[in-house]
Amino acid sequence: MQVQVNSNHIEGSARLQDWVSATLTERLERFDEFLTRIEVHLTDENGSKAGVDDKRCHIEARPKGHQAISVTHRAASLDLAVDGAAEKMRHALEHLVGRLEVKAVSTGHLDDPRFSEEPAHITEALLQEEFLARQEARGRE
Numbered sequence: 001m002q003v004q005v006n007s008n009h010i011e012g013s014a015r016l017q018d019w020v021s022a023t024l025t026e027r028l029e030r031f032d033e034f035l036t037r038i039e040v041h042l043t044d045e046n047g048s049k050a051g052v053d054d055k056r057c058h059i060e061a062r063p064k065g066h067q068a069i070s071v072t073h074r075a076a077s078l079d080l081a082v083d084g085a086a087e088k089m090r091h092a093l094e095h096l097v098g099r100l101e102v103k104a105v106s107t108g109h110l111d112d113p114r115f116s117e118e119p120a121h122i123t124e125a126l127l128q129e130e131f132l133a134r135q136e137a138r139g140r141e
Contacts, residue, residue, distance in 0.1 A: 001025065001035045007042040010055075010078070016042075020082055024059070027086040031093045037062045040085075042078065057085035061093065069096065 003021040010016075020040055028035070039060045046054040053074040060070040069092050073084035 001028070001032050002037045003040065004037065005040045005042065008044070010042050010044050023082055024086055024089075027090055028061075028093065031061075031063075031097070034063055034093070034097065035061055036064055038089075040082075042081070045074075055081040057081040059085045059089045061089055063093070063096065066096070069093065 003024055005017045005020045007016065020042070024038055024040065025032075028038070039062075041056075041058040041060075043056040043058070044054060045056055053076060055076065055078045056072060056074045057078075058070065058072045060068050062068050069089070071085055071088040071092055073081050073088055075081040075084055
């Protein structure tokens with residue numbers, strides 16, 4: 001996973017790049033094989049003036065084979081902005097991965113074609129057997 005850091009109105013340095021990369025790599029380590037690249041945009045929205053929540057961290061993650069996911073977090077300090085955005089991204093990726101995983105439907109069957117490779121004639125035979133058993137039970141009543 002490649003992490004690219006861009007800064008606007010914030011002095012970009014190798015130390016900043018390393019710190020942001022390490023923070024995101026640690027927080028998103030679970031998704032390392034799932035992501036191709038992460039772009040981080042750090043902005044001081046008020047420039048040299050102080051202000052509440054004027055530091056912004058925008059993270060865009062590029063999952064393999066899917067559209068990019070982006071999150072933004074504003075905070076009073078750069079540390080809090082990066083941590084907040086990293087947490088939002090972790091949550092967004094968990095949500096995406098959760099949707100992609102195989103889920104059991106209410107019938108108890110797995111709704112995934114890989115698990116339904118049973119030949120059609122076997123399924124039809126089982127249904128026919130069940131039907132005949134029900135008909136026979138009705139005839140006894």
